Amino acid sequence: MRGHLKSTIGCSLVMAAVLIPSAAVYADSPGLVINDQTATMDVAVRSNVPGSNQTVFPTKTNPGSADPSALESLRGTASFGKLKQDFQAGKVITIVGNDDGKLSDMLLRQAFDAPGPVFETVNKDNPNFHPIAEAIVRVPGSTSSMIFRVFGDKSLPVSDITATIQEQYTQALASLQQYQKTQKTQGAKLGPDSTPSGSGNNYYYSSSAAYVYDSRGYKVGKYIWGYQLTREYHDSSYSVWDIKRLDQITPGYVLAGSFNYVNGYDGGEVSATWESIGVHLPGADQNTTYGGEQLISFSPTQTQNYSSVTVSLVGGGIDAISWTYQGHGALITNDSNAGVYGAWNTGFQPLGNFGYWQSTDGAAQAQYYEPGVRAQNTFGRFYGSGDFVVTFCGLDATNYSSGDIGDSFNVADF
Numbered sequence: 357m358r359g360h361l362k363s364t365i366g367c368s369l370v371m372a373a374v375l376i377p378s379a380a381v382y383a384d385s386p387g388l389v390i391n392d393q394t395a396t397m398d399v400a401v402r403s404n405v406p407g408s409n410q411t412v413f414p415t416k417t418n419p420g421s422a423d424p425s426a427l428e429s430l431r432g433t434a435s436f437g438k439l440k441q442d443f444q445a446g447k448v449i450t451i452v453g454n455d456d457g458k459l460s461d462m463l464l465r466q467a468f469d470a471p472g473p474v475f476e477t478v479n480k481d482n483p484n485f486h487p488i489a490e491a492i493v494r495v496p497g498s499t500s501s502m503i504f505r506v507f508g509d510k511s512l513p514v515s516d517i518t519a520t521i522q523e524q525y526t527q528a529l530a531s532l533q534q535y536q537k538t539q540k541t542q543g544a545k546l547g548p549d550s551t552p553s554g555s556g557n558n559y560y561y562s563s564s565a566a567y568v569y570d571s572r573g574y575k576v577g578k579y580i581w582g583y584q585l586t587r588e589y590h591d592s593s594y595s596v597w598d599i600k601r602l603d604q605i606t607p608g609y610v611l612a613g614s615f616n617y618v619n620g621y622d623g624g625e626v627s628a629t630w631e632s633i634g635v636h637l638p639g640a641d642q643n644t645t646y647g648g649e650q651l652i653s654f655s656p657t658q659t660q661n662y663s664s665v666t667v668s669l670v671g672g673g674i675d676a677i678s679w680t681y682q683g684h685g686a687l688i689t690n691d692s693n694a695g696v697y698g699a700w701n702t703g704f705q706p707l708g709n710f711g712y713w714q715s716t717d718g719a720a721q722a723q724y725y726e727p728g729v730r731a732q733n734t735f736g737r738f739y740g741s742g743d744f745v746v747t748f749c750g751l752d753a754t755n756y757s758s759g760d761i762g763d764s765f766n767v768a769d770f
Contacts, residue, residue: 387402387403387405387429387430387432387433388400388401388402388403388429388430388433388435388436388439389401389403389435390435390438390439391452391514392514392518393442396447396448396522397447397448397449397450397491397518397521397522398438398439398442398447398448398449398450399450399452399514399518400435400439400449400450400451400452401451401452401453402429402430402451402452402453402454402459403429403453404453404455404456405423405425405426405429405456405458406425406456407425409423409456409457409458410423410424410425411423411426411458411460411462411463412462413462413474413476414462414474414737414766415737416646416647416648416735416736416737416739416766417736417737419737419768420462420474421462421466422458422460422462422463422465422466422467423458423463425458426456426458426459426463427463427466427467430451430463430467431467436467439468440468443468443470443492443493443494444494446493446494446496447493448491448492448493448504448521448522448525449464449468449491449492449493450489450490450491450517450518450521451464451489451490451491452488452489452514452517453488453489454486454487454488454489454490457486459487459489459490460474460487460490461473461474461475461490461503461562462474463490464490464492464503465492465501465503468492468501470492470494470501471768472500472501472502472503472557472560472562472767473503473560473562473583473585473765473766473767474765474766474767475503475505475562475564475583475763475764475765476763476764476765477505477507477564477761477762477763478761478762479507479758479759479760479761479762480759480760480761480762481757481759481760482509482759484509485507485508485509485566485759485761486507486508486509487505487506487507487564488506488507488508488512488517489505489506489517489521490503490504490505490506491503491504491505491521491524491525492504493525495532495559495561496529496532498557498559499557500557500559500560502525502528502560502561502562502563503562504521504524504525504528504562504563504564504565505563505564505565506520506521506564506565506566507564507565507566508566508567512567520565520578520580521565523565523580523604524563524565524580524582527563527580527582527602527604528561528563528582531561531582531584531600531602532559532561534679535559535584535586538677538679557587558586558587558588558590559584559585559586559587560583560584560585560586560767561582561583561584561585562582562583562585562765563580563581563582563583563602564580564581564582564763565578565579565580565581566578566579566758567579568746568748568756568757568758569756570750570752570754570756571752571754571756576607576748576750576756577605577606577607577746577748577756578605578606579603579604579605579606579746579758580603580604580605581601581602581603581604581631581742581744581761581763582601582602582603582604583599583600583601583602583633583740583742583763583765584598584599584600584602585597585598585599585738585740585765585767586598586600587738587769588672588674588677588730589672589673589674590769593734594732594733594734595732595733595734595738595769595770596652596672596673596674596730596731596732597730597731597732597733597738597740598669598677598728598729598730599633599728599729599730599731599740600667600679600726600727600728601631601633601725601726601727601728601742602724602725602726603629603631603724603725603726603744603746604722604723604724605629605722605723605724605725605746606722606723607723607748629701629702629725629744629745629746629747630691630699630700630701630702630743630744630745631699631700631725631727631742631743631744631745632691632692632697632698632699632700632741632742632743632744633654633697633698633699633727633728633729633740633741633742634651634693634696634697634698634699634729634740634741634742635649635650635651635696635697635731635739635740635741645696645739646739647735647736647739648733648734648735648736648738649731649732649733649734649738649739649740650695650731650732651694651695651696651697651698651729651730651731652669652670652671652672652729652730652731652732653668653669653670653671653729653730654669654692654694654697654698654727654728654729654730655667655668655669655698655727655728655729656688656690656700656727657690657692658688658690659687659688659689659690660687660688661683661685661686661687661688662683662685662686662688663682663683663684663685664680664681664682664683665680665681665682665683665688665726665727666678666679666680667679667680667681667726667727667728669728669729669730670730671730672730672732679726679728681724681725681726682724684723686702686703687702687703688700688701688702689701689702689703697729697741698727698728698729699743700727702725733769733770734770735770736769736770737766737767737768737769737770738766738767738768738769739764739765739766740764740765740766741762741763741764741765742762742763742765743760743761743762743763744758744760744761744762744763745757745758745759745760745761746758
């Protein structure tokens with residue numbers, strides 16, 4: 357792992373599995389039970405499927421496939437027909453239950469006939485870290501679809517899962533609206549569904565979420581990390597992709613001299629983050645790419661304290677694109693490797709009493725990060741990777757870390 361800010365003092369990773377409500381509202385087999393339905397979301401619980409995991413993850417030239425028995429256990433029920441109908445109508449479909457390890461992007465995309473990016477995520481410091489729920493929803497006005505995940509390794513109520521997925525969906529819609537606004541103001545020529553050549557769409561979004569706990573098992577923060585993938589150009593020889601990373605980090609907080617329990621968080625503040633976005637092979641030589649990809653540009657590029665961060669992606673024979681997010685005076689250190697990945701250390705100097713994220717009513721406020729890279733691809737599926745660590749300082753003045761979380765993702769291109 358490259359030189360990011362990471363504390364191992366007193367680190368405690370107590371993550372999440374699922375506490376299932378007792379009453380089902382719609383069920384027809386042990387394989388799938390719909391536990392809740394609202395105007396915007398269906399929540400279904402899947403049963404374990406026996407046997408080893410037969411999921412085949414994509415390669416550069418192979419789209420991969422879900423575990424056949426897990427796929428059949430979903431598709432073979434009348435309950436799934438209801439979920440498929442609601443998915444086509446625009447509802448968020450949340451699937452809970454992954455003790456067999458077979459719940460994946462591949463499973464949802466094949467089950468709902470919704471091609472798109474496939475993510476694989478590992479926590480290098482916690483081998484039990486895995487998705488406990490995944491949700492899929494169509495991108496409004498598009499044939500593309502978005503996937504949201506909730507990760508953990510111990511108990512987490514379904515109400516927490518659905519609230520977090522709803523938060524991810526809200527963030528995804530805001531990202532889509534900003535993208536559409538940028539398309540209009542900066543002269544980009546490809547819309548979410550325009551595909552002049554090559555396979556796939558041009559706009560994708562996916563995000564994941566998890567909690568960090570202190571040594572007593574109390575939450576000191578929640579973090580959501582997302583990727584907006586936009587194919588900005590494609591012809592017979594190469595494509596150009598912009599990757600925007602969207603991180604939402606919500607710490608706990610404390611008022612002077614007293615404990616305060618708000619929004620489910622037990623104090624804490626963000627002390628440091630490290631993240632990268634690139635086209636290198638995870639865990640391999642950092643100069644080794646997947647085969648057809650090359651990083652064109654990354655941003656931000658300067659090491660400095662930022663009150664406001666402007667991200668500008670240039671090159672690849674297309675128009676530049678830019679956006680701005682708040683830096684809150686944080687020191688952002690450029691740790692990038694030109695041509696392969698963009699990487700940034702972010703260190704914080706809180707303004708007393710956890711002041712960066714405390715609003716006038718005392719509620720914990722989220723911090724956002726939105727760096728980006730531009731890359732090109734010349735054959736096969738477009739591959740990328742990301743890496744991320746967030747450290748919270750708890751009320752006991754001990755740092756608690758998310759662990760080193762690595763993503764690899766791919767999407768149809770040539």
